[in-house]
């Protein structure tokens with residue numbers, strides 16, 4: 001059995017999720033996939049939305065499913081009407097794909113892209129936000145936890161600052177949801193996105209979004225698919241007015257079924273304490289042959305470090321050969337957070353609270369020997 005420390009890439013699915021997906025696929029093989037869809041109708045069309053809504057504390061009708069977190073994020077944001085020459089504010093933790101989209105958008109509407117400065121622990125500077133907010137800000141986009149390490153941005157405090165303002169407040173919770181409690185009512189955001197496969201430990205191929213009513217009413221639709229609409233003599237008719245309208249008709253149903261089970265496991269466990277990670281990080285800090293990145297920040301679930309005498313790629317390979325999964329990280333996925341190491345690689349170790357101390361000791365011993 002492997003020691004899996006790559007949950008920021010993808011968590012290992014639970015036995016029961018594996019079983020459910022196997023049965024679903026077998027049913028598709030035996031009776032046909034559309035026929036299987038009918039059999040699992042209540043899971044696919046309501047249970048999974050209810051469970052996803054429970055995880056985020058919202059109404060099921062505000063939940064939409066996609067193929068990835070980026071798919072969720074872009075599918076919604078691209079329908080947002082943005083005021084010409086207004087400002088988009090982003091966090092230093094911002095995921096690179098989000099930045100790429102905003103670069104396109106800023107060229108199209110002549111927008112000003114601004115980085116919210118960070119304080120010394122690399123989280124966003126709330127004081128700066130308070131002092132600089134103006135009516136000309138149209139979007140504030142915050143990545144709750146960057147993909148390179150477990151820094152946590154204060155998304156609820158940002159929500160307090162932005163409430164009652166005519167600003168689209170967007171939260172990328174891809175690395176935090178599943179490992180930290182997420183409550184969109186407390187965050188007061190308009191959009192929050194995540195993926196099944198990371199700290200929820202669901203299968204790959206599913207992303208999801210919470211879309212607020214306020215944001216939905218501001219979006220300019222350019223398409224809806226046939227699960228919610230039809231066309232009649234060139235008129236277009238939308239029949240459903242929930243976030244499902246943002247989805248595509250065709251979905252990987254076996255993955256959605258697995259995602260539903262992973263959600264159930266997560267919401268049935270109210271404990272978000274990852275003490276084993278705290279132990280791991282403290283032990284890691286004692287190892288002389290490595291350099292911890294972001295040593296002065298409060299970190300949860302994802303650690304980043306470099307070997308002093310070995311490249312990240314060689315170190316990760318040596319550990320993988322011993323059955324220990326770490327990942328060779330690139331700062332290019334979080335270009336503003338770590339510009340000083342933009343062109344070098346690092347090792348990323350990430351895991352949820354279920355990794356045992358025994359497995360962590362195995363990994364630590366192997367890391368010490370590199």
Ligand SMILES: Cc1ncc(COP(=O)(O)O)c(C=O)c1O
Nearest residue numbers: 068069070095146147174175195
């Ligand atoms: C913070 C963050 N946002 C978004 C994404 C994109 O997720 P996906 O690959 O599901 O599109 C990732 C992926 O690692 C991420 O770490």
